[in-house]
Amino acid sequence: MQKTSLYLLGGLLLLLVLLMLNIxxxxxxxxxxDILASFFNAEVEKETxxxxxxxxxxxxxxxxxxxxSGLALxxxxxxxxxxxxxxxxxxxxLSSGASLGVAIVILGGAVFGGVFSTLFLSKFTLVIAASLGSILVLLAVLATSFRVKDTMALLIIGLMFASLTSAVVSVLSYFSPS
Incomplete structure (x- = not known):
């Protein structure tokens, strides 16, 4: 217990030092x-x-x-x-589903061209497409997990979904106009 507390304290201290270094x-x-002074609303050398x-x-x-922290958890x-x-x-x-969502949006923009291309290829559209693609694959895996209770079988099903979505991305990229 003592050793774990020491590691936790050391990790928090290292996090604080790296946070201050980052700022x-x-x-x-x-x-x-000046960083500490700005935290406590004291006088700073330059107001900017x-x-x-x-x-x-x-x-x-x-x-x-x-x-x-969220990624680690x-x-x-x-x-x-x-x-x-x-x-x-x-x-x-999930990552393959995200790439499938992005591939569909990019190729959809290339197919429709013109005004739709600029609409489809904005930063936020690609992020939303990636999120929707991974959420759809997650929902498909969750739907199969209600029937399959074994974690190893679920792992294999997830790998099958990854292979399927990667294959669809490969087919889409093969038939892409550019």
């Missing part, structure tokens, strides 16, 4: 004392530093910590569910 470094290097820290660097750093849950240390998003075909 400090960039195109404008900001000293640590407070703006840079509180409006740009701190939200990005907190988002990075939260996303990294989801990986742990997937590895625990399948009792396999190699389990990841590729195992259930």
């Amino acid at each position: 400090s470094l960039g195109s404008v290097t900001i000293p640590l004392k 530093w407070r703006y840079i820290i509180l409006d740009y660097r701190l939200p990005k750093a907190i988002t990075a910590v939260l996303v990294g 989801s990986g742990l849950l997937m590895q625990t569910l399948f009792r396999n240390p190699l389990a990841g998003p590729y195992v259930l075909g």
